[in-house]
Amino acid sequence: MRQTVFAAPAERGELDRMRRAHAAAAKRFWVSASGPEVWGWQGRTLGRRAGDCRLRTVCAGVGKAGGRLWEGTATADTHVPRSVPRPRLRGVPDWTSPGVAYRAELTEYVSGQPVTSGTPALDQDIALPDSWWSELKSAFGTLAAVPTDRESVRQNDLHRANLTRAPLVLLDWENGGMVPAGYDLGLLHAYSPAAPVTAARIRRAFGHALDTDAGRTGELIALGQLLQACFRGVRPHLAPLVARQAEYLTGTPRPHALTGPDSLEEPMARPRVDVVVLTMNDRPVEEAAAQATLLAQSGVDVRVVVVGNGCKPEVVPPGALTVCLPENIGIPGGRNAGADALHEAGDPADWLYFLDNDAAFPRPDVLARLVAVAERHPEAAWVQPRLTGPDDVTTPRRWVPRLRAANPGRPGRVTSMTEGVVLIRRDAFDEVGGWEGSLFLYHEGSDLAWRLYAAGWSGWYAADIRMHHPLTTPARHALYHRLAARNRIWIAHRNLPAPLIPLYLGTWTVITLARAVRGGGLPQTLRGMREGWATRRTQTRRPMNRRTVYRLTAAGRPPVI
Incomplete structure (x- = not known):
């Protein structure tokens, strides 16, 4: 059963008790509360504007007072450097009445407009200046230095309703405390799945933290708590998107629906990938083995076309389309013919995967993971897996799609591609006209990458996702x-x-x-x-x-x- 958790107490007696406590706190501080009521978790907190201040009252049963909700603001005021932009704390009195403990917090009032109003989640992308992102990055750089190597004092309820537009101020530290590194950034990222461009900006700005083991752990904790809140009725529409992000981080496929007595989503359609395989019937054994690994892909719906470049394809998986070109028109031209055939067959997929006929998938989740990475990087027209030899280790320098190739296991933005194992967005591919057929062979990937960049796209190297290929030389x-x-x-x-x-x-x-x-x-x-x-x-x-x-x-x- 879903419930509203950020609301006034349902019982009249509890409601009146909290209002009386808030009024008593105002008298203690010699302020007059006049702003609208803002209720917190299950009616346990009540905040209102009071002149140039904000007055918040929190309650708990006697003997149960304490924890982040109780101590967060004071903890932040003590431990967080003043260089982090936040409201200043002006006073924290405690008192009790029969059976109930109270704490009041008087902080300075911030007039800046929150990035979002009324909800922590973004339902669409929002434009923020580069200076705002720089200020946020600087603030978290400072927070990262606050104490211990496993935990640190963080904002802990980080979302855009708790961040103001320029100038940046981090609001509402009531839930601040000691949490795993990466938790707060993970929560910020988790609230952004419905805004892919903004999510990608977070990933670009804070990937150095999110992509570490500690960062991934912190993000998974944040995702787990957010999913738990979804089950309780708090922003349930985020559940499938949050689950997909957790699936990417863990490598564990999520169920088609989040099960339970009150399921939060209907079964979702799996991502669809159109795969283009080019052949000249010159390596039937390798082709059959490679196609077997293609057909074993899980978590995605795959449609395959095999293009015979000057021949009739002899090794064709069940249900695949075929294209028989009367002559060899070159690799880029043959790939274009395959992409065109899939489009003409109707209902083209959002993703195209171009596959050399001797390249193999070492795991059944390669395509699903590549699509997940692409969804996390909506600015990227293509996602390039790491290509290795059959030993799953050896990566020749020419297969690393960047100049600094000493560490082929480092992911990041790239400007070139390995054409025979690459995932490309169908709309981006069509926008720039596909491969340049006149090149026939060699450097068609550089040409396509440049044209995609000219159209405003970029590329991403998913170094933790591998594909296998025989260790050959182009010469x-x-x-x-x-x-x-x-x-x-x-x-x-x-x-x-x-x-x-x-x-x-x-x-x-x-x-x-x-x-x-x-x-x-x-x-x-x-x-x-x-x-x-x-x-x-x-x-x-x-x-x-x-x-x-x-x-x-x-x-x-x-x-x-």
């Missing part, structure tokens, strides 16, 4: 040296502002020639460079603007290398 393909060199010039002409083209091509000419001298293929490389320069104007030129150059640079890879 095994006869066309590698020529097409790689040619396509470097083509994608620069297609995407870069004129001043950056010589910088980009100069850098890559030195790198490519050095590699060719050491590893072979120099004649083919020179041929590709000549071909690329001579035919560059066959490519449609849409240079990125300065903003895109800045965003790529800020993400760790300026478009000159």
